[in-house]
Amino acid sequence: MPGFTQLRAIAAPLEGRNIDTDQIIPARFLKKDRDALYKTYLFHDLRFDEDAKPRADFVLNKPAFNNAQILVADDNFGCGSSREGAVYCLSDFGIRAILAPSFGDIFFNNCLKNGLLPIKLEAKTVERIRQALTQQVQTNAANCEISIDLASCTLQAPGLSEVLTFTLDPFWHECLLKGVDELTLTLGYEKDIKSFEQQHYRTRPWLAALK
Amino acid sequence: MTPSTPQLPRTLFEKIWDQHLVLPRVAGPSLVYIDRHILHEGSFHAFKDLRARGLSIRNPKQIFGVADHYVPTTSRDPQDAVTQEIKEVILKFDDNMKWSGAHYFSIKDAQQGIVHVVGPEQGISLPGSIITCSDSHTSTHGAMGAIAFGVGQSESTHIMATQTLWQTKPLQMRVELQGKPADGVSGKDIILAVIAKLGVAGAVGHAVEYAGTALQWLSLDERLTMCNMTIEAGARSGVIAADDLVFDYLHGRSFAPQGHAWDQALKEWRLLPSDNGCHFDRQLSLNVAELAPRLTWGTSPDSSIAIDEVIPDPAQLSDPHARQAALAALAYMGLTPGARANTIKIDRVFIGSCTNSRLSDLRIAAKILRGQRAVVPGLVVAGSMLVKKAAEAEGLDKVFKAAGLEWREPGCSMCVGINGDLAAANERVASTSNRNFIGRQGPGVRTHLVSPAMAAAAAITGYFTDVRTLLGQK
Numbered sequence: 001m002p003g004f005t006q007l008r009a010i011a012a013p014l015e016g017r018n019i020d021t022d023q024i025i026p027a028r029f030l031k032k033d034r035d036a037l038y039k040t041y042l043f044h045d046l047r048f049d050e051d052a053k054p055r056a057d058f059v060l061n062k063p064a065f066n067n068a069q070i071l072v073a074d075d076n077f078g079c080g081s082s083r084e085g086a087v088y089c090l091s092d093f094g095i096r097a098i099l100a101p102s103f104g105d106i107f108f109n110n111c112l113k114n115g116l117l118p119i120k121l122e123a124k125t126v127e128r129i130r131q132a133l134t135q136q137v138q139t140n141a142a143n144c145e146i147s148i149d150l151a152s153c154t155l156q157a158p159g160l161s162e163v164l165t166f167t168l169d170p171f172w173h174e175c176l177l178k179g180v181d182e183l184t185l186t187l188g189y190e191k192d193i194k195s196f197e198q199q200h201y202r203t204r205p206w207l208a209a210l211k
Numbered sequence: 212m213t214p215s216t217p218q219l220p221r222t223l224f225e226k227i228w229d230q231h232l233v234l235p236r237v238a239g240p241s242l243v244y245i246d247r248h249i250l251h252e253g254s255f256h257a258f259k260d261l262r263a264r265g266l267s268i269r270n271p272k273q274i275f276g277v278a279d280h281y282v283p284t285t286s287r288d289p290q291d292a293v294t295q296e297i298k299e300v301i302l303k304f305d306d307n308m309k310w311s312g313a314h315y316f317s318i319k320d321a322q323q324g325i326v327h328v329v330g331p332e333q334g335i336s337l338p339g340s341i342i343t344c345s346d347s348h349t350s351t352h353g354a355m356g357a358i359a360f361g362v363g364q365s366e367s368t369h370i371m372a373t374q375t376l377w378q379t380k381p382l383q384m385r386v387e388l389q390g391k392p393a394d395g396v397s398g399k400d401i402i403l404a405v406i407a408k409l410g411v412a413g414a415v416g417h418a419v420e421y422a423g424t425a426l427q428w429l430s431l432d433e434r435l436t437m438c439n440m441t442i443e444a445g446a447r448s449g450v451i452a453a454d455d456l457v458f459d460y461l462h463g464r465s466f467a468p469q470g471h472a473w474d475q476a477l478k479e480w481r482l483l484p485s486d487n488g489c490h491f492d493r494q495l496s497l498n499v500a501e502l503a504p505r506l507t508w509g510t511s512p513d514s515s516i517a518i519d520e521v522i523p524d525p526a527q528l529s530d531p532h533a534r535q536a537a538l539a540a541l542a543y544m545g546l547t548p549g550a551r552a553n554t555i556k557i558d559r560v561f562i563g564s565c566t567n568s569r570l571s572d573l574r575i576a577a578k579i580l581r582g583q584r585a586v587v588p589g590l591v592v593a594g595s596m597l598v599k600k601a602a603e604a605e606g607l608d609k610v611f612k613a614a615g616l617e618w619r620e621p622g623c624s625m626c627v628g629i630n631g632d633l634a635a636a637n638e639r640v641a642s643t644s645n646r647n648f649i650g651r652q653g654p655g656v657r658t659h660l661v662s663p664a665m666a667a668a669a670a671i672t673g674y675f676t677d678v679r680t681l682l683g684q685k
Contacts, residue, residue, distance in 0.1 A: 026654075075412055083363075171240050189375075
């Protein structure tokens, strides 16, 4: 997994609370292997109509935002189903960071495993950024970009007069920054797992009592 | 968060958590041991990753595969999958499970079913254990007194390879349920009321524990329903302290400990309930005696009302975002504010899913439907082959068929629709499942979440109907 250091990219404002992973990728696409088409499943039923024509009013179909690499969403983004396909299609579309007041717990973790940076910010702040991005388009201004520096956990965005600091747990911060593969990291703790297991099954033998 | 000091009073969750810390860390995620991990057909991404890394399953005896999401409900033959693509996913799971060396309940297995029905039924889900599955409704198993939560594909790969997971300890929430529910009011109605009170994001970052006097009136099936839908309030897990109801249920089940190991386990399990004076970050209480049967009216599980209420008016909402969301939900659902719930006409019923497909769910639905005709088409899908067999032994299948409903083979079916069991656009479904999201049961389909009794009542009258009025006639 490549590390995430800095990103300066177009950000798209996505309105609506509780956008569930069924909206991000409808279940009928989950049987697909992750191939070149995967990015087309992103927000499929919001992005395309019944005849597979792009819906002009959907934010990622607007010329200013169709190359967005950052989403600015609302509360509880990615709630619902645990499907990691939601993160795969966001990633494959080119999204590398999502700003929201809160995320679905499983979705948040799935992002971290795929090098997609989820940033939690105050609801008021996120709303201000969304409004500013929407305004930028209405006035044909060019500034729809957000700059993120993960090392210092700071970002600059339209609508904000100052550089904003965000927090991310130090463990995930380091994993994302250095592109640490978590599984490789854990395999290095095999001795600890083994010794835990011995103690666990000595004190709770019924948990090992499997056919 | 610090691992709790053993001397301090701890919650049930904290006791189990502390027993599973491989590498405790003061802040952020700790490395946590996973006792049992369950997979379904959607695991092909995780297997592909595992194989590509040249890894194998570390502890195959602790891994269980159950075919449920993609399987046809018309037969037990993958050849009957509605598309070639779906068939291939089922067959790929067969291959992966064979390769894994793990326990496998295939579509042809006599104990196959929905993962969250099979886990408790087989004694895989034990009190005091940590259980994961690549499905958000894994919270179900919390009703067995376990920490149980859904994981993604990458996390699934990680567990298969290491039997552990990096997890941050969630905040603790207690939901106190008081009183005795009225006849016709079930665990489903209670959890819909809890979610309505909390909101769909209300419990994000929390582990929920249910407690209170109401629990003594609820069956184990109802407790499973409640923990199942805890994820719909944003919490990754819901738990209920295991008691004799759970112990009696588990005793003698296939994967439950036997003999001396059982006695040892039981002694330990009785020590697990939350200590007096333990700390909860949040508390909520609800008098379930005041509840009526409920139904959802919107496109998120927190938008529910009692059967004797009217569709709420978005104009009454002061928050513009909430108003906008409610208007959009009503437009999608084709409903008008102020309409009485019992004037909403349905096109189809679905009785099934990991939420409501257990024997007592089928019994109550059959009780309402006995000797009646459904005026709409519908599916009844038992939660497992064992539930199906037990239901047939009681003649419940005949009741459903005589009512004009289809009696299908176990699987997730119309809850998620991946196997092709879907409704048509604009159809309105009374569904015992767990999610009323836009398009969940097919593009344009309008899903109303209800209890099995309420689904059966709606099937007979064609409208949402207060099942208490029908129960009075029985």
